[in-house]
Amino acid sequence: MSVHIGAKPNDIAETILLPGDPLRAKYIAENFLEDAVCYNTVRNMLGFTGTYKGQRVSVQGTGMGVPSISIYIHELMESYGVQNLIRVGTCGAIQEDIKVRDVIIAMSSSTDSQVNRLRFNQVDFAPTADFDLLHKAYQAAVGRDLSVKVGSVFTSDTFYQESLDLYKKLASYQVLAVEMETTALYTLAAQFKRKALSILTVSDHILTGEATSADERQTTFNTMIEVALEAATQK
Numbered sequence: 453m454s455v456h457i458g459a460k461p462n463d464i465a466e467t468i469l470l471p472g473d474p475l476r477a478k479y480i481a482e483n484f485l486e487d488a489v490c491y492n493t494v495r496n497m498l499g500f501t502g503t504y505k506g507q508r509v510s511v512q513g514t515g516m517g518v519p520s521i522s523i524y525i526h527e528l529m530e531s532y533g534v535q536n537l538i539r540v541g542t543c544g545a546i547q548e549d550i551k552v553r554d555v556i557i558a559m560s561s562s563t564d565s566q567v568n569r570l571r572f573n574q575v576d577f578a579p580t581a582d583f584d585l586l587h588k589a590y591q592a593a594v595g596r597d598l599s600v601k602v603g604s605v606f607t608s609d610t611f612y613q614e615s616l617d618l619y620k621k622l623a624s625y626q627v628l629a630v631e632m633e634t635t636a637l638y639t640l641a642a643q644f645k646r647k648a649l650s651i652l653t654v655s656d657h658i659l660t661g662e663a664t665s666a667d668e669r670q671t672t673f674n675t676m677i678e679v680a681l682e683a684a685t686q687k
């Protein structure tokens with residue numbers, strides 16, 4: 453057991469999918485994994501281990517925001533030896549040519565969080581995806597009924613904004629979308645010398661207000677999970 457995860461040492465696979473929503477973890481376990489077993493109910497932050505095409509894979513909810521995901525991935529890497537971490541999340545687009553239901557593979561992440569400024573004594577660190585996982589995910593995405601973009605995202609500490617000025621500026625610097633966890637994932641994976649990737653479904657467009665229906669979100673989400681699982685299990 454670690455502080456926030458009630459699993460035994462070998463309950464968690466080396467490769468894990470990380471949705472923010474614990475019920476999305478349950479959905480993935482029930483619909484994509486064989487013989488899935490729940491290993492964590494602490495704080496209802498559900499975690500499951502099963503198999504995908506014969507290979508052991510886990511899926512763990514992380515909650516929302518940098519502090520929450522940092523707790524879970526720290527414990528997954530330090531206490532359970534998790535090696536490959538793939539976030540399967542949602543994001544808000546900030547580029548005109550990105551539509552709801554598109555999928556974004558995050559190559560890098562900027563942030564307004566102070567955690568890395570504190571960690572690196574005010575110096576800016578560049579949180580970056582693992583190239584091997586990114587390459588595999590992109591290969592898995594190409595050829596599916598999916599519009600996929602690869603580029604940089606912005607990890608925000610806030611969901612609700614008083615002004616969109618910052619997002620418009622970030623868009624002019626080619627940032628594709630906004631979400632709330634990737635900076636933490638890429639930074640902690642680097643610290644622990646593990647592989648990490650964020651794959652994000654566009655759930656809404658922050659600048660135009662376009663949003664997906666629940667049904668549409670589910671369909672695209674399923675394709676994103678398949679892409680993540682293929683990237684996670686390809687040798």
Ligand SMILES: O=P(O)(O)O[C@H]1O[C@H](CO)[C@@H](O)[C@H]1O
Nearest residue numbers: 471472473516541542631632
């Ligand atoms: O859908 P998830 O993975 O939770 O990701 C996005 O959704 C949440 C905000 O609604 C934040 O966690 C953001 O990063």
Ligand SMILES: O=c1cc[nH]c(=O)[nH]1
Nearest residue numbers: 542543544630631632
């Ligand atoms: O963090 C997020 C996720 C989805 N949509 C947003 O606007 N922000």
